[in-house]
Amino acid sequence: GALTGTYLLYYLTHGAVWGTNAAAVNATVRPRLRDSAFAITAIVMMFGQFLAGAMHNRLLAAGYSLPTVFVVSAIVAGSGAVLLIVYTFIARSARSGEPND
Secondary structure, three states, X not given: XXXXXXXXXXXXXXXXXXXXXXXXXXXXXXXXXXXXXXXXXXXXXXXXXXXXXXXXXHHHHOOOOHHHHHHHHHHHHHHHHHHHHHHHXXXXXXXXXXXXX
16 A cells, blocks of 8 residues: 555656646747757756666665655655746746747
8 A cells, every 4th residue: 555655646746747847848938949948858857767767776775665765756756846836937927027929
């Protein structure tokens, strides 16, 4: 039960990061630059996945249990989602007076 719950928590927060990422780019980047922004974002996400795999590997090698690895990963992913949401609202409110290109 604990493993299933932490596994679910990990993928829910991982999905939240992926879901808020597209919304953050759409809300904060000017329309003419969105293709470039999505390409750069994809590169950053691939690097992030590599780092997540390395983090999982190091935690397991250090003797942490698999549920602990999932909880740590969910906390990191959830924090990223919260940061993206907050940044989107801050950037959107700062640009609310500017015309869209």
